[in-house]
Every structure is written in C-alpha cells, then in structure tokens.
Amino acid sequence: MATIQDVLTAALSHHQAGRLNEAQAGYRAVLDAVPGHPDAAHLLGVAHLQAGQPDEAERWIRTAIQSNRRAADYHDNLGSALKALGRLDEAVAAHRQAIRLRPDFAQALYNLGNALDALGRREEAVTAYRQAIARRPGYARARFNLGNALSALGRNEDAQAAFHAAIADDPAFVEAHANRGAALLALGRPVEADSALARALALRPDHPGALTNRTAALLAQGDGAAADAARRAVRANPANADAWLGLGEARQRANRLGDAARAYSTALALDPGLAEAWANLAVARQTQGLLTEAERGDRLALALRPDLATVRSNLAYLALFQPGASLAGALAAHRAWDAVHGAPLRASWPKPARRKADGPLTVGILSGDFRRHPAGQFAIRTVEALPAHGVRLFLYANQTEADDLTARFQAAAERWIPVGALSDAALAERIRADRPDILIDLAGHNARGRPGVFARKPVAVQVAWSGYMATTGLAAMDALVADHHHIPDGAEALYGERVLRMPDAFIAYDPPDGAPDLTPPPCQAGAPPTFGCFNILTKLNAGVLAAWAAILTRIPDARLLMKTKALSCPDTAALWRDRLAAAGIAPDRVTMVGATSNLEHMGWCASVDVALDPFPFAGSTTTLETLWMGVPVVTLPGETFSSRHSLAFLSVAGVEGCVASSVDDYVDKAVAWAQAPDRLAALRAGLRARMAAGPLCDGNRLAAALAPALRGLVG
Known part of the structure; x- marks a missing residue:
C-alpha cells in the first residue's frame, strides 16, 4: 500500500514533468489524508501559480506557512503569487521575509528585484539583483534582469555589461544578446550592436526586437543591408509598429520617400502614439517639400513626447523655409527650443574656468560633419589655417564616417576626439575636463547637431559658425560668426548671439578636386x-x-x-x-x-x-x-x-x-x-x-x- 510519502513523491514527479493537473491531484490526496501538510499545501500553491491561478496559489501557500513559518521557500513563492495578483508591496514584504530566514537565498533576492522593478523602485531592484548574483555564480537570469533595470535607468554602458555577463553564463540566452544589442545601439555603437543582434537572430531568426533593432543598427552604419533586415522584421511580425518604423527609415535612406511615408503611416495605424513615427513622417514630408505636413507631424510628435529635442530643433529649422520668414520669427522659433530644453540646465552651468593670459588660444570644435559635407567644405580651409594664427584645435567628431576631408581635419587638430557614443551630459563633461577656451558649433539645429551639449555651457565662451544658417536661440551661445552681407548693420538685435563679422564671407569654400572642365553656355x-x-x-x-x-x-x-x-x-x-x-x-x-x-x-x-x-x-x-x-x-x-x-x-x-x-x-x-x-x-x-x-x-x-x-x- 502506498504511503503518504509515496503519493507526495509521485505528485512531485508529475509536477517536475509539467503535468500540473496530475500533480495537483496528488497533492490534494496528501492533504485529504493529512490536512495542513505543509509541503503538499506549498507545492499545490506553486502548481496553481504555474497554471496561472495566483489567487488559489496564495490560499494554499498561506496554508503551508501557517503550518511552518520558518520555510523560506514558502515566503518566496507567496511573494511571486502576490506579484502576479498585482499586490506588489505585499510581494516585496514576502520576499524580504524569505531573505531574513535565509540570507543567502539568491532566488528570493532575484524575485525581490523583480517586485521592486515592477514598483518602479529600480535602484533598489539593481541592489537586489546584484546581491542575487553575488550569492549564485552563473545566475544568468539575474544578470539579464539587472541589465533591464539599468537600461530603464538610462545606464546603458552598465546595462550592456550586465547583458554581456549573462551571455557568458548562458551563451544561448537569446534575449540577452538582443537586449545587449539595443543597449549598444543606444550608446551609439552600431557596429557592436549589429554583432550582438546578429547573434540573437542566429539563435532565433524571427526575434521581433532583434530584427527591428538590427535595422536601426545597419541604418546607423549606412549599411545597404538595412532594407533587407527591415523587410524581415515586418514579415516576422506585421503587427509590430516598430518594425514598420524601421522599414520606413530604410526606405527613406534609399530616397524612396513615398514608400517611407506609407511605412510610417502603417506604423501609426498600428500605434497612433508612436511619436518617433510622426517625427520620421515629418522628415519624409519635409524632404518632399511638403512643409505644412512636415510641421503637422513635428507638432504631433511633440504633443506625444515633449522631450524630443531633435523634433523641436526641426520645427525651428522649418520656420526658415516658410514664405514671409522673418528674423523676428526665426529668433522666436529658436528661443522656443531653448525655453524647453535649455532653460532647465542653466542652474547647473559650471563656474567658468579662468584662462591663462599668455599662451595659444585653445579652441574646441564640435561637429558631425568633418567630412565631405557642406559644413566641412565651408570650414576645412580655415581650420587648416588656424594653427598658424596661434590656435590649438581640439576637434570633437560626432561621426563614424571618414573620407579625404576627415583626414585633413585630423591633420589640423592637436586632439581628435570621437564623441558619437557619448550622451549630451557625458560629452559636456568631457569637454569641460579638456578646458578649451572656446567651443565652436558647426551644426546648430541641423542633423548631427548637439544643441543639448551647448545648452549645458561646458565652456565659458561658445560660438556658432558655418553649419547653421540662423541664430541658435541658445542663451548659452555667446557669439555667431557672420559677415556684413548675411547680417547687415542694424540686424544684430534680432540675433541671440553677439555677431562677429568677418571682412568678406563667413566661410571659405573648398571646391572638390576633379570638377569638370569649364564649357561654353x-x-x-x-x-x-x-x-x-x-x-x-x-x-x-x-x-x-x-x-x-x-x-x-x-x-x-x-x-x-x-x-x-x-x-x-x-x-x-x-x-x-x-x-x-x-x-x-x-x-x-x-x-x-x-x-x-x-x-x-x-x-x-x-x-x-x-x-x-x-x-x-x-x-x-x-x-x-x-x-x-x-x-x-x-x-x-x-x-x-x-x-x-x-x-x-x-x-x-x-x-x-x-x-x-x-x-x-x-x-x-x-x-x-x-x-x-x-x-x-x-x-x-x-x-x-x-x-x-x-x-x-x-x-x-x-x-x-x-x-x-x-x-x-x-x-
């Protein structure tokens, strides 16, 4: 005749094999014979939790605790049931009780981190995950969730390191590869991101997040394979708005503006609140010359996400194209950017460092266009000549591309500093540590511009030159290089910056080598x-x-x-x-x-x-x-x-x-x-x-x- 232990062992065998109905029947048989049997009640609760019945799980696990309050596993699983019921504060308390009973209980620390993360208490969640990892070597899942919490906190460098550690513990951990790729992409490291995402897709070819982010990584590199990746992402999940967003970006890169607009519209039909799709649709319409539609898209994006500084930059830029554009209107449009994104930073402007009276002038120049681009062609000859006039140059390159013009900029620079992977805050700190006397902006509110860096005022004197064709509107910008043709006498009052007039033009053009020979008209x-x-x-x-x-x-x-x-x-x-x-x-x-x-x-x-x-x-x-x-x-x-x-x-x-x-x-x-x-x-x-x-x-x-x-x- 089977003993109670035999019945419990058989039920546990069913449970471990995933046969939850048979396991529940076995645990109930034990409880019928021995009411309140703590292990049977606990395991019955766990089986209900795994079956998606957290209310029954709570009831039976509490029954087990009444019989044995010292079992840490019982409290930990009670916390999981309470979390599933949405009672997060109670879940935290239950997991903490499990840890008090067994301080080295790694799983309870991991579950505590999950509950804290769900409450939005992410710094505490990070601590809990780190404690779980310290107590269980090779705990890939805890490292993965640590990475997710760090990503949510905007600490992408730490996050990608956590995902990398999870992969070291479990090389086949698809989500860790995918999320590491996303973190690297957020850090502006598209080549590494592409590698991580490609590994995720090798493990699971239809992974929607990896497909979508790989499109973005390839686009960031200017890789022609982006369009293929985008199409695969859409085919894998036609209901994924982000996949359509990526497809639109790939089509736009290929100058297929009408197709891009249709892809963005599909994304918005799936998710009308996707601000990035409205913003990208605005850029597509702007490129097509449809100013009214472009402005509408920018304003809808900002209604959804007022923090999108690049969209507000684009809105200010659009004001320059409107028939009847005026200096007063341009100043107002650009100051509107500063009112939202610049003004909150002014209280934290650092105290200006005092410059030594003697010695060469140290000038930093920040640009994403140290290459064959209008801003680069306008600046290169002057930049090459400045060192002979007592100017040391620190060039902060917000770009990954390089060409013959890039090499010339590098040769002119005392320091060449790639900065594309740095956030605005981190870049401002880097520039502040370098202590140039002046920082020049070659982009303004154009693509690859970093007005968020200049708004932080890392340098006491900041100057706009060459790459943007209006006032920046920034209170942090001290001067603007111009000439008397662009800014005639009397127009200074409608610029936010002090005007530095050059005697001829404000730029020196570098014509391309190999231009065709001149011919008659x-x-x-x-x-x-x-x-x-x-x-x-x-x-x-x-x-x-x-x-x-x-x-x-x-x-x-x-x-x-x-x-x-x-x-x-x-x-x-x-x-x-x-x-x-x-x-x-x-x-x-x-x-x-x-x-x-x-x-x-x-x-x-x-x-x-x-x-x-x-x-x-x-x-x-x-x-x-x-x-x-x-x-x-x-x-x-x-x-x-x-x-x-x-x-x-x-x-x-x-x-x-x-x-x-x-x-x-x-x-x-x-x-x-x-x-x-x-x-x-x-x-x-x-x-x-x-x-x-x-x-x-x-x-x-x-x-x-x-x-x-x-x-x-x-x-």
Whole structure:
C-alpha cells in the first residue's frame, strides 16, 4: 500500500514533468489524508501559480506557512503569487521575509528585484539583483534582469555589461544578446550592436526586437543591408509598429520617400502614439517639400513626447523655409527650443574656468560633419589655417564616417576626439575636463547637431559658425560668426548671439578636386536657354514656382532643369510635376534628375545657362558649386540669414547683375541673363579663376580675421 510519502513523491514527479493537473491531484490526496501538510499545501500553491491561478496559489501557500513559518521557500513563492495578483508591496514584504530566514537565498533576492522593478523602485531592484548574483555564480537570469533595470535607468554602458555577463553564463540566452544589442545601439555603437543582434537572430531568426533593432543598427552604419533586415522584421511580425518604423527609415535612406511615408503611416495605424513615427513622417514630408505636413507631424510628435529635442530643433529649422520668414520669427522659433530644453540646465552651468593670459588660444570644435559635407567644405580651409594664427584645435567628431576631408581635419587638430557614443551630459563633461577656451558649433539645429551639449555651457565662451544658417536661440551661445552681407548693420538685435563679422564671407569654400572642365553656355550654340535649380525641395513654394512660370512665359522655348536627391523618388517627382503644371509650367519643359555623385552633380550644373535661387531660403553649397562651374545664380534675398547666402557669395566673388530687389526684378534679371549668351560665356571663362584667387576660397585670410575675433571674446 502506498504511503503518504509515496503519493507526495509521485505528485512531485508529475509536477517536475509539467503535468500540473496530475500533480495537483496528488497533492490534494496528501492533504485529504493529512490536512495542513505543509509541503503538499506549498507545492499545490506553486502548481496553481504555474497554471496561472495566483489567487488559489496564495490560499494554499498561506496554508503551508501557517503550518511552518520558518520555510523560506514558502515566503518566496507567496511573494511571486502576490506579484502576479498585482499586490506588489505585499510581494516585496514576502520576499524580504524569505531573505531574513535565509540570507543567502539568491532566488528570493532575484524575485525581490523583480517586485521592486515592477514598483518602479529600480535602484533598489539593481541592489537586489546584484546581491542575487553575488550569492549564485552563473545566475544568468539575474544578470539579464539587472541589465533591464539599468537600461530603464538610462545606464546603458552598465546595462550592456550586465547583458554581456549573462551571455557568458548562458551563451544561448537569446534575449540577452538582443537586449545587449539595443543597449549598444543606444550608446551609439552600431557596429557592436549589429554583432550582438546578429547573434540573437542566429539563435532565433524571427526575434521581433532583434530584427527591428538590427535595422536601426545597419541604418546607423549606412549599411545597404538595412532594407533587407527591415523587410524581415515586418514579415516576422506585421503587427509590430516598430518594425514598420524601421522599414520606413530604410526606405527613406534609399530616397524612396513615398514608400517611407506609407511605412510610417502603417506604423501609426498600428500605434497612433508612436511619436518617433510622426517625427520620421515629418522628415519624409519635409524632404518632399511638403512643409505644412512636415510641421503637422513635428507638432504631433511633440504633443506625444515633449522631450524630443531633435523634433523641436526641426520645427525651428522649418520656420526658415516658410514664405514671409522673418528674423523676428526665426529668433522666436529658436528661443522656443531653448525655453524647453535649455532653460532647465542653466542652474547647473559650471563656474567658468579662468584662462591663462599668455599662451595659444585653445579652441574646441564640435561637429558631425568633418567630412565631405557642406559644413566641412565651408570650414576645412580655415581650420587648416588656424594653427598658424596661434590656435590649438581640439576637434570633437560626432561621426563614424571618414573620407579625404576627415583626414585633413585630423591633420589640423592637436586632439581628435570621437564623441558619437557619448550622451549630451557625458560629452559636456568631457569637454569641460579638456578646458578649451572656446567651443565652436558647426551644426546648430541641423542633423548631427548637439544643441543639448551647448545648452549645458561646458565652456565659458561658445560660438556658432558655418553649419547653421540662423541664430541658435541658445542663451548659452555667446557669439555667431557672420559677415556684413548675411547680417547687415542694424540686424544684430534680432540675433541671440553677439555677431562677429568677418571682412568678406563667413566661410571659405573648398571646391572638390576633379570638377569638370569649364564649357561654353549651352545657349551660345543656339540651344534653347536652360534654367536650373539644384536646391532641396523644402526650399520651393508657390511664390518661387510663380516666378519661374513668369520667366518661362517670357522665353517660350526655355527649359527648366530641377536636380536634387529627393527627385530619385518617383512619387516625389510626380508630385512636383503636378505642382509645376498647376503653376503654369508644362511637364514637357521640365527635366528632373535625382541623386548622383558630387562630380556628376557639377556636370549637371554646367548643363544650364542660368541658375534660379529659391526664396526665402537661398542656396549655399549649391550656389557655390554652380558658380564654380561659371553659371550665374539669380537670387532674391530677404532679411533672414538663410535668405542671404547667394547674395554674400555673389558679392564676394564680384558677380554683378544677379541680386534682385523684388520678384519682378528676379524675373527680369533671369530673362536678361538667358538672352545674353556672350555675357554668359564671359562669366564662365573667368569666374572659377576669380573665385579660386579671391577671398571666397581663401581659408588663411578668413583665419587671420577669425583668430583675433575669437581671442577678443576671452580677453
């Protein structure tokens, strides 16, 4: 005849095999024979807990405790049942009682950490997880949850280390690989993140989080495999809004703007509260030139996530493109960023360090564009010349890419410091420790800008230069490098910074090596005049199109070339053909060209007779590239900094007859140039050499003016 112990042993065997119904029946048989049997009552409670019946679990485990209050396991499992019932404070108390009874009880410490984490008491949870790990070597699950708690606290470096330790304990721990990848991605280390996520996917190919984050890691590296990863993520889980978000980002990177917008819209249909999807949709629409839709997306993103500083930066930037843009409006839009993201940091600005009176001036420059990028091309010649004018350079590189221009920046720097993986707070601390006399910003509110670093005021004197075309709006920004073309006398009051006017232009252009040879204007050989615009679509508006239509009406056989990266997208090209037609410009008079290499782009610049500058946001790099090919750029400046680029460059290059005073004058000047082929030919023959020999490309001349101006800021 079976004894009570035999029945209990058989029930436990069923339990261990996962046969919960049979186990419960066995435990009940024991309790029928011996009411209150503590082990049977406890194990029956555990079986109910595992079956998803925490209320029954609590009842039976409490019965066991009434019979034996000294059993630590009973209190620990009671805590798990209470946690499942949502009674978290009681759960914490139960786990603590288990630990009091058995101080080395690693599982109870782990469960205590889980309960504390669920209560949002994450620092206490971290302590509990660490204690569990100390008591049980190889406790991978505790290391994993420690990593999760640290991630939630924003301590991503510590989190990835915890996940790495969990993987050392259990190399097949898929979630640890996946979460380590996410932490590395948050740290700005996409190559390492990709490796971790690839390992997770090797273990579980359909892991949704790893698929989605691998897309982001590949995108951050500019890897073409991102699109494939994004498609796999969507196929693995079509209901995952984050997967659609990643697919949209991959499509946008490939200039498939219409497809990207549809992916973001799908993400929002699945999760209307996904602020990142609204923000990304805004960028896609902005790139397509749809300003109203872009502004709407940014505002919806901020309504959901007011902390998204990059979105508010983009909203301030959009104000520069709006018809009727004014200096007062630009200042207000940029100060709105500072009011939300900068003002809370002012109380913690450090006391400025005193600079030694003698010795060279130490200047830090922070940029993500120490490369073939407009900001890099505008700054490189001056940066290379500054050391000869007594300036030590610390270059803080917020980038992973490198090219020939990067090598030149590195050669000019006394210190080259990669900072892409650092948070704003950590980067500010690093710069503060380096103690440069001045910190220069080359990005402002553009992509890769770090206004959150400058808002922390790590350096006593901070200066904006070259990479952003407006006031930064930051109370922490002391000065802005400009010239009298961009900021004429009397306009200073509508800038938040002190204006440092350079004698010519505020930049020195570095033309690309290997630019195509100069050729005569196409119209000189009898071809119909061709007008061209090489600017982003965001700069175009109804007023610009109306002016172009008037020009083409005046010259009935003239043609229009539009070239910009976004026109690689068929949806976007069709959109603008419709807009041009609505403005009175027939589609058969327009040629549209998308992305090409830089040298191919300059060949296209040479294929037009006259370039048409948009307004109120003028061309900058596009104007310089077009002028380098000998082509005049007709411009209509306004009062904003961003409306006056072409005015400045044309003036410094000595090109006359291109700066209009009104829309009618803009039309007249464009027509006049197109009808003067000999004048066009003369400009082409001499302009490049004049630019190369003049101040517009003279980095040493600009450095000779900039260095003492900077020195004057620090006394």
